[in-house]
Amino acid sequence: EVQLVESGGGLVQRGGSLRLSCVASGFTFRNNHMSWVRQAPGEGPEWVSVIYSGGTIYSADSVKGRFTISRDNSKNTVYLQMNSLRVEDTAVYYCARVEQWLGRSFDLWGRGTLLTVSS
Amino acid sequence: EIVLTQSPATLSLSPGERATLSCRASQSVSSYLAWYQQKPGQAPRLLIYDASNRATGIPARFSGSGSGTDFTLTINSLEPEDFAVYYCQQRSDWPATFGQGTKVEIK
Numbered sequence: 191e192v193q194l195v196e197s198g199g200g201l202v203q204r205g206g207s208l209r210l211s212c213v214a215s216g217f218t219f220r221n222n223h224m225s226w227v228r229q230a231p232g233e234g235p236e237w238v239s240v241i242y243s244g245g246t247i248y249s250a251d252s253v254k255g256r257f258t259i260s261r262d263n264s265k266n267t268v269y270l271q272m273n274s275l276r277v278e279d280t281a282v283y284y285c286a287r288v289e290q291w292l293g294r295s296f297d298l299w300g301r302g303t304l305l306t307v308s309s
Numbered sequence: 310e311i312v313l314t315q316s317p318a319t320l321s322l323s324p325g326e327r328a329t330l331s332c333r334a335s336q337s338v339s340s341y342l343a344w345y346q347q348k349p350g351q352a353p354r355l356l357i358y359d360a361s362n363r364a365t366g367i368p369a370r371f372s373g374s375g376s377g378t379d380f381t382l383t384i385n386s387l388e389p390e391d392f393a394v395y396y397c398q399q400r401s402d403w404p405a406t407f408g409q410g411t412k413v414e415i416k
Contacts, residue, residue: 225405234396235345235353237405248403284352292359294400295343299352 192216192298194285199303202275206307210270212285212300220263223288225296226270228281228305236281240288241268253279275307311335313397313408321416328384330411332397337377343398344373344382346391347410353396357382387413 198210212224225240239249239259247259258271268285282304286296312335322328332342340360345353355364357373360380370385384391392415397408 234409235398235407237403237407240403250404289355289358292341294341295355295358295398296345296353297355297358297364299354302352 194287194298194300196283196285196300196303199283199305201306201308204275204277204307204309206275207271207273208275208305210272210283210285210303210305212268212270214266214268214285214287217287217298219266222290223293224259224261224268225286225288226259226268227284227286227296227299228279229284229302230278230281233281235284238283239270272305275305277307277309279305280307281305310404311338311399311401311406313399313406315395315397315408315411317411318409319412319414321414322387323416324387324389326387328382328387328391328413330382330384330395330413332375332380332382332408334378334380334399338399338401340376341399341401342373342375342380343400344371345396345398346393347396348393356395384413389415 196212223242226238229235241259256274261268282302284302285300287298289295289297316331342360344357347353361373394410
């Protein structure tokens with residue numbers, strides 16, 4: 191089955207750190223660009239970061255210098271290391287596959303993992 | 310950063326009616342515009358990519374149009390499962406951005 195499964199969310203204090211994981215299955219992970227997208231309660235989605243199959247990384251300004259995306263193709267896994275967490279980082283974090291043909295949309299999403307940052 | 314503005318915020322319709330959703334970009338995104346459907350407690354699901362291409366498994370009642378700054382998602386003959394929130398998203402370049410959403414609710 192083609193799927194993405196996130197894990198690692200939880201309750202963290204402001205200023206703390208956490209690492210999210212996303213395991214892919216059912217497709218050739220190493221050939222795909224992968225992204226993290228988050229969604230705060232009651233809000234629309236917000237793109238966070240992307241890592242290309244070749245390793246190039248782009249990140250939103252709101253997380254630059256604090257969040258780091260990485261991947262391990264041997265484990266079919268993409269990670270999001272989150273440091274210096276803020277209350278406004280509270281959201282459901284989704285792992286998403288970048289659509290392969292044009293690379294301009296996200297064609298497969300996980301179910302998400304909830305991060306709550308307390309003050 | 311490109312801002313996407315969706316209208317209306319809420320659309321109240323009955324099953325069988327047609328839904329027309331709008332998305333306007335603050336600058337041209339060419340055809341690099343996608344539409345997603347999201348139901349409560351679920352992840353977004355890709356419906357349309359590159360403005361007018363249906364994603365795999367998406368019914369033909371969903372169609373997209375537009376280019377540049379003005380885009381439309383049309384749902385012909387609403388089915389009960391179509392009542393949800395719809396988001397547009399652009400990726401002319403990074404950062405990708407999303408609209409604030411249009412909720413299609415049962416009248």
